[in-house]
Each structure stands twice: as structure tokens, then as C-alpha cells.
Amino acid sequence: MGLAEDCIQRAQCIGCKKIFKSGDKTHGTSTLRRYMKSCQLLKIHFHDIGQMIFDVDGKIRSKKLDIELAREVFASAIVEHDCPFAFAEYSGFRKYHKLLNPDASVLSRNTMVSDINKLYVKEKYKLRQVMTSIPNRICLTSDLCTSCTTEGYLCLIGHFVDEKWKLKSKILAFEKMPPPHTGFELTQKIYEILKDWGIEKKVFSLTLDNASNNDSMQDKLKDQLTMHDSLLCEGEFFHIRCSTHILNLIVQEGLKVANQSMHKIRESVKYVKSTESRMQNFKSVWLKLLALIPQLAYVWKIERLLKAGLSDEDTLMSGMCKKMLEKFDKYWSEYSVVLAFGDILDPRFKLKVLEKLYAKIETDPTKCKEKIELLKTKLHKLYDQYASVIGSSSSQLRSSNVTHSKVESQKVVTTLGKKMDILDVTDEVVTPVEISELDRYPILSRMARDLLAIPITIVASESAFSIGARVLTKYRSSLLPEKMQTLICTRNWLHGFEPDCDDVDKVEQVNEGDEGDGADEGDEVDE
Structure with missing residues (x-):
């Protein structure tokens, strides 16, 4: 407890709260040790003086575990590892539990269910x-x-x-x-x-x-x-439509044309896997072919590949591409505008990249320009909506942010549309922005949080x-x-x-x- 007014150390029993003099040659620790054995409240609180230890600060504390915390940790482990509720009643676990703490109460299945519900x-x-x-x-x-x-x-x-x-x-x-x-x-x-x-x-x-x-x-x-x-x-x-599901439908549509070819492929796989030597020979050839497989990373690239496949000399390939392109046009004839917003807000891409991607797909420059203008118009519309919502809900936002939101949104599109060569996209070094700096752009930062969180x-x-x-x-x-x-x-x-x-x-x-x-x-x- 520290020094008292008489400059003598004081110690307090954590059971009955009685105060003793301690810490000098006259008042040693023998009195404290004798009192620990006689204090009934201390025994009730800790059950057994032998379960008390000195910590690194020299203070007396109980070495008994926090039962509530231990049960919560155990419930978390049951959930994490998909164990049954009855795991607490397994004889092997109960032996282990009893060995760690003989005085602890035995857990049951119902107790385990209750603890997990609390968690x-x-x-x-x-x-x-x-x-x-x-x-x-x-x-x-x-x-x-x-x-x-x-x-x-x-x-x-x-x-x-x-x-x-x-x-x-x-x-x-x-x-x-x-x-x-x-x-x-x-x-x-x-x-x-x-x-x-x-x-x-x-x-x-x-x-x-x-x-x-x-x-x-x-x-x-x-x-x-x-x-x-x-x-x-x-x-x-x-x-938002699931992109992987659409891609699966497109592939399945193409495979319908190649049923006979797929049967031959399956038979070839069975033949290759029948012996270890055939498998080794196949792997050596396959590694050389992997570099030739195109990586379908973007929707626009999928469309380009399918359109290029229409003129393939192989009638089977051209037929597959035709069927797949029909399915592509059903779902992706118009690219998702809201996902394009995410690309605009991505500092690696921005608006210029989208303009180049649209130009590669759309042969008519007029239509390409119309799509870009539609994208900008809807971006303005969404920005104005955020400006009005934030302006009405935040007293810290000045009314000029709402009044001039159209001007601000034009600045946003201009800023996001800085020049960036598409060939250098992956090499672009983006400087991290401090979170505190985002407070300078409350509307844009709120908008970016929502758009970049959309799962495709x-x-x-x-x-x-x-x-x-x-x-x-x-x-x-x-x-x-x-x-x-x-x-x-x-x-x-x-x-x-x-x-x-x-x-x-x-x-x-x-x-x-x-x-x-x-x-x-x-x-x-x-x-």
C-alpha cells in the first residue's frame, strides 16, 4: 500500500482488508505469514493458501485459473475445430481436465452448448x-x-x-x-x-x-x-451478377459443342494415368505448353478472345466460340458500370485505362465515346447522391460541398483520369495514402469504401x-x-x-x- 504518514510501509489483507505494518526491521513478514494461515475470509476466497504465489512484482495472488475465461477459450476451440458438443464428456478429455485441476467442476454437453451460445x-x-x-x-x-x-x-x-x-x-x-x-x-x-x-x-x-x-x-x-x-x-x-457463375455458363456452353472431343480427352487421361512412365512423359510435354494458355483475367479480354476465335480455321473451335459469345452477350453485352467505378478509383487503373479497354472492344469510336460519357454521367450521379447524404447527416460538412457537388465530381473524374499507359499498369508504383489524409475528401473516401467492397x-x-x-x-x-x-x-x-x-x-x-x-x-x- 506504500508509505503511511509515519513513513512505515503498510500491507493489506486481500481477504478481510485488515491493514498491517510491514517493510522494515521492526515489522517484518512473519506476522503477515502467520495471519495468512488464520484469516478465514482469505481461505474462503482462495480455498487453499498453498494455491497462492508471488508474482513478478512481489504481490500475492492466486494461481488458480479464471474458470469463465477457460470455458470461453474451450468453447472457441470446439467451434474452430468442428468438434462435437459431447467432446467435453469424452473420458480421455475428463482425465486430462482432472489432472490439470482436480477441484474444477466437470463440464457437460449442455454446459458446452450454453457456453457456445454465450460466445x-x-x-x-x-x-x-x-x-x-x-x-x-x-x-x-x-x-x-x-x-x-x-x-x-x-x-x-x-x-x-x-x-x-x-x-x-x-x-x-x-x-x-x-x-x-x-x-x-x-x-x-x-x-x-x-x-x-x-x-x-x-x-x-x-x-x-x-x-x-x-x-x-x-x-x-x-x-x-x-x-x-x-x-x-x-x-x-x-x-451484381456473379462473374464466376457467368464464366462457368459460358464454358459449359462451349463444351456442349465439343462433347466428342471431351470424350477423347477423358480417354486420353485414362491412358496417360494407367502407368507411371506415361505420366512422366506427359508432364514433361505439359510444362512446355503451360506458357501458351491465355490467362482470362479481364472480361474484356475474354470477349476479345471469343471474337478472335470466330474466324478460327478449325470449325470445332469457331463453333465453340460462337456458342460461348452468345452466352457472353446475354450477360455481359454491357459491362457493369458499378464495377467500372471500382477500376476508376483504383490508382493502378483510373479512367484512362478504361478508355483504352473500351477502345479495344468497340470498333466504332462514336459508340466508344458514348459509353465513356455514360460512365462519367453515372459517376457524377452517384457522387452527387453521396454528397447530399453526407451533407444532410453531418453538421461538420459545409453546405458548399452539396451546392457545388457537380463541380467537385468533375474534378474527381479529371483527377482519376490522369494519363497512364496500359502497358505500364503493373509497373506503376502507388504511394500509400495516410488514413488521416482521407478526411480531406469525406465524400470520395466514403464512396471508395463502398465501391471497393463490392464482391464480384x-x-x-x-x-x-x-x-x-x-x-x-x-x-x-x-x-x-x-x-x-x-x-x-x-x-x-x-x-x-x-x-x-x-x-x-x-x-x-x-x-x-x-x-x-x-x-x-x-x-x-x-x-
Whole structure:
């Protein structure tokens, strides 16, 4: 306790709070040691004086573990490693637990479920506070899957940039979705989830695959959110189509033309894998051919390759390219404007790069110019919307920011459109911007947070389904849907989408989109 007025050290019993003199030749530690053995409150508090130790500061403390903290850590480990709730009742674990602390109470399955539920509620509250406090909006991805028990599950994931400009992807719901899976039912379910998280007025975009029920759902959800004035620009940039799903449809369309060729390829693979020597010879040739395979990194490059393939001398290749180009035009005849905004805000690309890309695809200079002007017009429109929203919600923002937003947006496009040679894009060195400097551009920084958080695929949902397939297996098929959501969401909030390498081969999940039972659940419905 330090020195008293008489310049003598004082010590206080942490059991009964009685104060003693200590620390000099007259008042040593013998009195304290004798009192420790007789103080009843000290014994009640620590159960056993032998369990008290001196720490590095010379203070007496208990060496007993914090039971609540230990149970929370154990619950987190159960969630992380997909262990059953009954793991706490395994005889081997109980022997180990008893060895560490003979006085600790034995955990049961029900206790484990309760601890995991507490952890779920705690982490959900923390995530909800983060999402409701950030100034920017939330981008969503959603998909359906069928579990090994043939039950349908809806997965909804939120993507956002936090205060430190780190991209976060968090599972908001992994709920059982009973049939029918119509657009109306999906709309009601997703809107309920958004209201539960308190972000129904903070949604920016929703990324979906091309199932017809998803098209119906996004229309209804957009109307509902627009009715409550929750979307920017009346939801013009709300719906984003999954790029990987479209690319898969394009490839599948081309493979239909090459069925016989694919059969020959499969037979060739069987022949090569039949002996080790054939496999070695094949690998030596294959490594030389890898450099010739084009990397389809951009949508515009895919279109260029398909158009070039139309004039191929091989009728099989030209036929494949024709079918694939038809599917390409169905979904990508007009490039996504909102994704182009992301490229403009990327300091490696900016507006000049997009102008060159459009010029390579569009042979008519007039049409190319019209597309660029349309892009600028919509960028102005979105910027003005952000300016009005921020101006009305922030007292620190001067009214001139709203009044002259059109002038500012023109400066933004001009600045973003600085000259940059497309050939030097990958070599461009971008100087990092301090987060404090972004406060100088509140409208642009808020806009960039939302646009750069848009996911172009639903891969995150597929990752969630992979986790779900490890949690709900044929050996654990009686797990309730509520517990399923608790385990999957808590694992994601604590550990992200980190895969368990030992369980990768165990994943057995089937997308409803891949084997839809009706027109409202199919991958694609041609009109």
C-alpha cells in the first residue's frame, strides 16, 4: 500500500482488508505469514493458501485459473475445430481436465452448448456495433445450398471496409430455408436478417448467381428497400451478377459443342494415368505448353478472345466460340458500370485505362465515346447522391460541398483520369495514402469504401457452405439448424474463412442452383 504518514510501509489483507505494518526491521513478514494461515475470509476466497504465489512484482495472488475465461477459450476451440458438443464428456478429455485441476467442476454437453451460445451472442453484439457505427455501407452476397440432410440453407454475407480501411467479410446468417424458394420468400427472409442486424438502411449492393428466383428476389428486395429510401440512386447499382457463375455458363456452353472431343480427352487421361512412365512423359510435354494458355483475367479480354476465335480455321473451335459469345452477350453485352467505378478509383487503373479497354472492344469510336460519357454521367450521379447524404447527416460538412457537388465530381473524374499507359499498369508504383489524409475528401473516401467492397463473385458463400459441410455431416446429422448457424457464424467471426486442410476432402455439399427442381431454382432460365 506504500508509505503511511509515519513513513512505515503498510500491507493489506486481500481477504478481510485488515491493514498491517510491514517493510522494515521492526515489522517484518512473519506476522503477515502467520495471519495468512488464520484469516478465514482469505481461505474462503482462495480455498487453499498453498494455491497462492508471488508474482513478478512481489504481490500475492492466486494461481488458480479464471474458470469463465477457460470455458470461453474451450468453447472457441470446439467451434474452430468442428468438434462435437459431447467432446467435453469424452473420458480421455475428463482425465486430462482432472489432472490439470482436480477441484474444477466437470463440464457437460449442455454446459458446452450454453457456453457456445454465450460466445455467439457476445461476438454478434461486437460485430453489430462495428457495422452500425461505420459511416459506409454494407455489400452483400447470398446463395442457397442443400445439406446432407436434404435441408435447404440460406447464407447471407456482409462485406465492408472498416475504420482502418481493412476489407471484412462476415457471415450474417446461415439459416434454414424451407421451401418454396420463390423470390417473395427469399425477399422476406433476407429483409428480416437485415433488420435483425440493424443495417436495412446501410445496404449498397447484393451479389447473386443467375438463378431466376434470385432475379425475382432482388427486384422485390430492391423495391422494398427503395420504398424506405434505403438505397442510393433508387437502387440503380444494387444488383451484381456473379462473374464466376457467368464464366462457368459460358464454358459449359462451349463444351456442349465439343462433347466428342471431351470424350477423347477423358480417354486420353485414362491412358496417360494407367502407368507411371506415361505420366512422366506427359508432364514433361505439359510444362512446355503451360506458357501458351491465355490467362482470362479481364472480361474484356475474354470477349476479345471469343471474337478472335470466330474466324478460327478449325470449325470445332469457331463453333465453340460462337456458342460461348452468345452466352457472353446475354450477360455481359454491357459491362457493369458499378464495377467500372471500382477500376476508376483504383490508382493502378483510373479512367484512362478504361478508355483504352473500351477502345479495344468497340470498333466504332462514336459508340466508344458514348459509353465513356455514360460512365462519367453515372459517376457524377452517384457522387452527387453521396454528397447530399453526407451533407444532410453531418453538421461538420459545409453546405458548399452539396451546392457545388457537380463541380467537385468533375474534378474527381479529371483527377482519376490522369494519363497512364496500359502497358505500364503493373509497373506503376502507388504511394500509400495516410488514413488521416482521407478526411480531406469525406465524400470520395466514403464512396471508395463502398465501391471497393463490392464482391464480384459469391465465392464467400461457397466457402461458408464448405464449412457447413464439415459441421453437418452424416455422423452429425441430428444437429439443429439453430445450432448449425451458431457454430458456423461464430467460427467465421473468430477465425474468418480459414479452411481446415484435414477436412477439405470431406466436403460434400450440393448447390441448389446446380440441380434445381423447378424454374424458380434453376441455374439459368433462357427466355
